[in-house]
Amino acid sequence: MACRFQPAARHHRTGPGAHGGPAPHTGTGRGPRGGWWGLQGPARRRRVRPPRLEGPRRQPPAGSRRRCQARAGLAPASDTTHLVFGAYIERPTSAELSEVNTALLRNTLDGLHAAGAPLRHVTLYQGGKAYGAHLGYFNAPAKERDPRLIQPNFYYDQEDLLREVAAERGFTLTVLRPEGVIGYATGNPMNLLMAIAVYASISKELGQPLRFPGTVAAYDALYQVTDAELLARAAVWAGSEPAAAGEIYNITNGDQFRWRQLWPAFAKYFGMEYAEPQPVPLTDAMPQYGRLWEQMTERYGLEPIPYEDLVRWEFADFIFRSEFDNVSSTIKARQAGFADCLDSEDRFLELFDHLAQQRIIPGPTA
Numbered sequence: 001m002a003c004r005f006q007p008a009a010r011h012h013r014t015g016p017g018a019h020g021g022p023a024p025h026t027g028t029g030r031g032p033r034g035g036w037w038g039l040q041g042p043a044r045r046r047r048v049r050p051p052r053l054e055g056p057r058r059q060p061p062a063g064s065r066r067r068c069q070a071r072a073g074l075a076p077a078s079d080t081t082h083l084v085f086g087a088y089i090e091r092p093t094s095a096e097l098s099e100v101n102t103a104l105l106r107n108t109l110d111g112l113h114a115a116g117a118p119l120r121h122v123t124l125y126q127g128g129k130a131y132g133a134h135l136g137y138f139n140a141p142a143k144e145r146d147p148r149l150i151q152p153n154f155y156y157d158q159e160d161l162l163r164e165v166a167a168e169r170g171f172t173l174t175v176l177r178p179e180g181v182i183g184y185a186t187g188n189p190m191n192l193l194m195a196i197a198v199y200a201s202i203s204k205e206l207g208q209p210l211r212f213p214g215t216v217a218a219y220d221a222l223y224q225v226t227d228a229e230l231l232a233r234a235a236v237w238a239g240s241e242p243a244a245a246g247e248i249y250n251i252t253n254g255d256q257f258r259w260r261q262l263w264p265a266f267a268k269y270f271g272m273e274y275a276e277p278q279p280v281p282l283t284d285a286m287p288q289y290g291r292l293w294e295q296m297t298e299r300y301g302l303e304p305i306p307y308e309d310l311v312r313w314e315f316a317d318f319i320f321r322s323e324f325d326n327v328s329s330t331i332k333a334r335q336a337g338f339a340d341c342l343d344s345e346d347r348f349l350e351l352f353d354h355l356a357q358q359r360i361i362p363g364p365t366a
Helices: 062-077 092-113 154-169 191-203 216-220 228-240 259-270 287-300 313-319 331-336 344-357
Strands: 003-007 027-030 038-042 082-085 121-125 174-179 248-252
Touching: 038 174, 062 092, 082 092, 082 228, 082 313, 092 154, 121 154, 121 228, 154 174, 174 228, 174 287, 191 259, 191 287, 216 259, 248 331
Parallel strands: 082 121, 121 174, 174 248
Antiparallel strands: 003 038, 003 082, 027 038
16 A cells, blocks of 8 residues: 655545555544644456467566556556555465565665665564464563564564665664454455354344354453454554654554453344354354355345455354454554554444445344
8 A cells, every 4th residue: 555645635546555454544534743644555457368479488587567557556556645555465384474565665665776766764563473373372462572482483584674665765664563453344254243244144034143253262361352443543643753763563442342242242232132152163064055155135125246255264264263362552652652452342333334335245133
């Protein structure tokens, strides 16, 4: 995600970016110091296979092709001053994750540099993996000053690269660490909101009660989430606040909860009976309901989004089987001046309403 920022003017610029959760919304809005931000992510285009040429042809190395693609794609972003970077490519090993995602950041920075963009600030999205949340346990509440882990981590490699390039090219940076970003985005591998909404909608259609599909220990563990709009406001603040330069901040809604407290409220929202937890791997249970979702789309007049693009179940399975307290301190951000907070239960219900209004899921009265 790239953007231009100048006081007292509206601007609009395209750039790279995607996240396990959303970057700032497309459009314009006031920054903390009264200026206007213009924001837009790139459009997702269907890949078209080029015509086959006669005879064999040598292809350039993959890394070279990606660098060329980044430069070409970022050429229109030559007036970008602020970059919000949350792009992510999944790979099976830590080494591969680091290689591909660090290259993704490098190609973006080099593409903007080649385009002559007067880059002033980069906000880098990280997350709980920086503390070891993916390993099964971390010291909670996690604080930004906690030491790094010995295991390879692409967040560390991206941050080191960003600090090095920032020092060379004279721009500033801020690192934001959200957790469990909730907001509407299809085809996102880390979209917890969509997983819950689609799982509940299908359970209701099948005439079943709503059950927490994870373990009892995860049901009782403390967890936290970050609203996508709150994260967007944090990114605008980070790019506008001089004191945020060079710093790392945990960004969450500011509260913690247990799934035991929320799932009965989810059932009430959807007009369903609630039953006790039953561990069910969603990656095994849910793919079979593609045809049912097609029927629901027609019956309730939903947006015709392919079921396989609507949600990814792996992330939900991981979260609903995380049997440790996942809590990070947001004191540092509050003391620095970003004090936005939300009630997570209320926000989930508001976002379910939004999904229903946008015809992504059936409404609670369906």
